[in-house]
Amino acid sequence: MITVQQLKKVYESGGESDLVLSVASLHIKEGERVAITGTSGSGKSTLLHMMSGVMEPTEGSVVVAGTELTSLRPAARDAFRLATIGYIFQDFHLLPSLTAEENVRLALPTEHLSDEQVNRAFQSVGLAHRRHAKPHELSRGQQQRVAFLRALVSEAPLILADEPTGSLDAKTARATMELLQDLCRVRGKTLVCVTHDEALAATFPRQLRMETLNDALKGGA
Numbered sequence: 001m002i003t004v005q006q007l008k009k010v011y012e013s014g015g016e017s018d019l020v021l022s023v024a025s026l027h028i029k030e031g032e033r034v035a036i037t038g039t040s041g042s043g044k045s046t047l048l049h050m051m052s053g054v055m056e057p058t059e060g061s062v063v064v065a066g067t068e069l070t071s072l073r074p075a076a077r078d079a080f081r082l083a084t085i086g087y088i089f090q091d092f093h094l095l096p097s098l099t100a101e102e103n104v105r106l107a108l109p110t111e112h113l114s115d116e117q118v119n120r121a122f123q124s125v126g127l128a129h130r131r132h133a134k135p136h137e138l139s140r141g142q143q144q145r146v147a148f149l150r151a152l153v154s155e156a157p158l159i160l161a162d163e164p165t166g167s168l169d170a171k172t173a174r175a176t177m178e179l180l181q182d183l184c185r186v187r188g189k190t191l192v193c194v195t196h197d198e199a200l201a202a203t204f205p206r207q208l209r210m211e212t213l214n215d216a217l218k219g220g221a
């Protein structure tokens with residue numbers, strides 16, 4: 001599903017360039033569920049941004065579902081992302097004036113979900129009774145579950161999540177992370193999920209750890 005090779009990201013600021021990420025080779029198979037951990041600043045979000053094509057690498061290649069992202073022009077890359085990737089954010093990004101159901105339907109601009117399908121989707125996250133609620137009427141854990149559905153209802157085969165449980169308490173975080181993995185497993189989606197929580201990462205079949213480059217260099221690694 002994802003192949004990354006010789007990937008580097010250099011940020012330029014104030015005339016200085018800072019190499020923040022270097023990945024020699026990474027392959028994630030279709031249907032895998034992978035947790036990415038690493039200290040703050042190690043480049044986890046940067047890697048996810050390059051996997052989703054919203055950020056261009058400085059060097060190297062990112063192939064998602066057989067397409068080299070760097071070969072696409074911006075408009076084609078946007079269309080590719082919409083069709084291929086569901087993205088889940090730490091702080092949900094639900095639209096406040098829309099109901100839970102309207103937020104989920106938003107993910108399908110050109111398709112139509114039947115009432116029955118929407119109902120089943122909401123049932124699968126235990127929120128059938130709350131589908132007409134506005135985000136501010138839902139708990140934080142419930143809001144994140146709505147955001148999961150929005151990312152998962154489309155045909156997109158790849159789900160990228162950046163600290164999806166980062167703003168939830170420990171108990172809710174664990175239940176929510178397990179739910180996300182279950183939803184991806186049942187729907188056959190590939191999941192790449194960033195978390196700083198090692199215990200949550202340990203619930204994934206595969207874990208990757210990113211090292212902060214400067215630390216590694218200082219340590220002589």
Ligand SMILES: Nc1ncnc2c1ncn2[C@@H]1O[C@H](COP(=O)(O)OP(=O)(O)OP(=O)(O)O)[C@@H](O)[C@H]1O
Nearest residue numbers: 011012013020039040041042043044045046047196
């Ligand atoms: N737009 C930018 N310009 C310059 N440097 C940046 C920019 N975005 C991120 N960085 C730097 O790149 C490094 C990696 O950032 P990134 O956000 O990918 O880390 P992270 O592992 O996701 O951290 P966290 O766990 O805190 O979210 C950091 O040192 C950060 O300061």
Ligand SMILES: [Mg+2]
Nearest residue numbers: 044045046162
């Ligand atoms: Mg981050």
